[in-house]
Amino acid sequence: MELSRSPIIDFSHLHSPNPETRAKAIDQIATACRTFGFFNVINHGISDETIRDAVDANRRFEEAPPEVKEALKSGDVYQPVRFGTVLDSRGGHGSGCGTFVRDFLKLYSFPLEDWIEFWPSYPTDYRSKMGKYSKETRNLSISLLKPMLESLHITDPSPLLHKVTSEGMQMMAVNHYHTGLQQQLSNSAAQIGIPPHTDHTLITVLLQTSPGLHVLDPTDGNWKEAVAPSEIIQGGAQNTLQVLVGDQLEVLSNGRYRGAVHRVSQCSPDNCSRISVASLLSFGMDEVVEPAAVMDGDELLKPLYKGRSLRDLINHLASGEKLPFIETLRIMG
Numbered sequence: 586m587e588l589s590r591s592p593i594i595d596f597s598h599l600h601s602p603n604p605e606t607r608a609k610a611i612d613q614i615a616t617a618c619r620t621f622g623f624f625n626v627i628n629h630g631i632s633d634e635t636i637r638d639a640v641d642a643n644r645r646f647e648e649a650p651p652e653v654k655e656a657l658k659s660g661d662v663y664q665p666v667r668f669g670t671v672l673d674s675r676g677g678h679g680s681g682c683g684t685f686v687r688d689f690l691k692l693y694s695f696p697l698e699d700w701i702e703f704w705p706s707y708p709t710d711y712r713s714k715m716g717k718y719s720k721e722t723r724n725l726s727i728s729l730l731k732p733m734l735e736s737l738h739i740t741d742p743s744p745l746l747h748k749v750t751s752e753g754m755q756m757m758a759v760n761h762y763h764t765g766l767q768q769q770l771s772n773s774a775a776q777i778g779i780p781p782h783t784d785h786t787l788i789t790v791l792l793q794t795s796p797g798l799h800v801l802d803p804t805d806g807n808w809k810e811a812v813a814p815s816e817i818i819q820g821g822a823q824n825t826l827q828v829l830v831g832d833q834l835e836v837l838s839n840g841r842y843r844g845a846v847h848r849v850s851q852c853s854p855d856n857c858s859r860i861s862v863a864s865l866l867s868f869g870m871d872e873v874v875e876p877a878a879v880m881d882g883d884e885l886l887k888p889l890y891k892g893r894s895l896r897d898l899i900n901h902l903a904s905g906e907k908l909p910f911i912e913t914l915r916i917m918g
């Protein structure tokens with residue numbers, strides 16, 4: 586089943602000289618973020634070639650000699666660059682939980698020059714191809730964040746944006762779902778995929794080599810295919826990217842935008858092997874993220890979330906705690 590009214594945002598409208606076109610695009614973004622925490626983006630300015638190169642670099646990395654992958658292997662969540670086959674059983678987001686397996690490559694990517702030397706050196710053009718994609722998706726994320734903050738009527742968004750652009754974290758997370766994983770599994774109950782979760786980001790820009798991303802539709806509580814192929818063809822897009830609201834934006838918006846609960850639970854013969862590249866934009870590691878000041882008439886809206894940093898989240902994950910991090914932040918009543 587496809588997401589009802591799967592939202593498609595034409596990024597070029599945000600730069601339209603016509604203020605009405607721009608205002609309408611911002612309104613569409615705000616509606617999508619409030620309703621699903623998710624939208625597709627077309628005409629985003631990232632060329633087909635850059636996208637093809639990013640996919641190609643990761644496809645070839647899959648075929649890297651075992652020692653290349655071995656050198657990057659780590660189960661330590663604090664490592665800035667690591668590769669591994671992950672058994673993931675995060676729970677707490679309603680139906681569809683269980684144990685899921687995937688190959689995973691995490692790359693810290695901002696400032697790029699600080700991290701790129703730790704990235705895979707196989708294939709030889711991995712760093713240049715993924716470096717380009719990483720920079721362009723970071724710019725896209727920031728360009729999307731601006732109208733998002735604008736539509737939230739945050740009292741003073743400039744310092745927030747400055748913090749993100751100067752000190753914000755960016756990570757690339759490459760996921761590879763393939764049938765080879767099934768053979769490695771001693772846990773036969775595990776499925777290929779990623780369990781229901783929200784991202785811990787401000788926003789995530791996602792590239793998929795084939796459909797597979799499911800989003801929980803809050804309007805009826807059912808899982809839906811995030812990308813409605815029929816609508817994307819109508820949009821005339823070549824390389825549609827997906828944008829997900831993460832926990833930090835949910836907190837910053839005091840719950841007016843919702844973090845998208847999403848999963849990948851299929852690896853059918855025709856979509857295996859599937860690769861996704863998530864470009865994850867967050868505040869800096871030690872920045873305490875809390876609801877931004879918003880006036881309701883003369884009064885400040887009451888904060889509904891506790892302030893926490895990305896480091897707090899990583900400590901939460903490392904502790905083995907199964908409760909989703911966002912649920913530890915919500916202030917009840």
Ligand SMILES: O=C(O)CCC(=O)C(=O)O
Pocket residue numbers: 758760779784791793797798847848849860861863
């Ligand atoms: O593979 C996908 O489409 C989703 C990946 C994802 O949710 C993530 O990396 O956080």
Ligand SMILES: [Fe+2]
Pocket residue numbers: 782783784847863
């Ligand atoms: Fe995700």
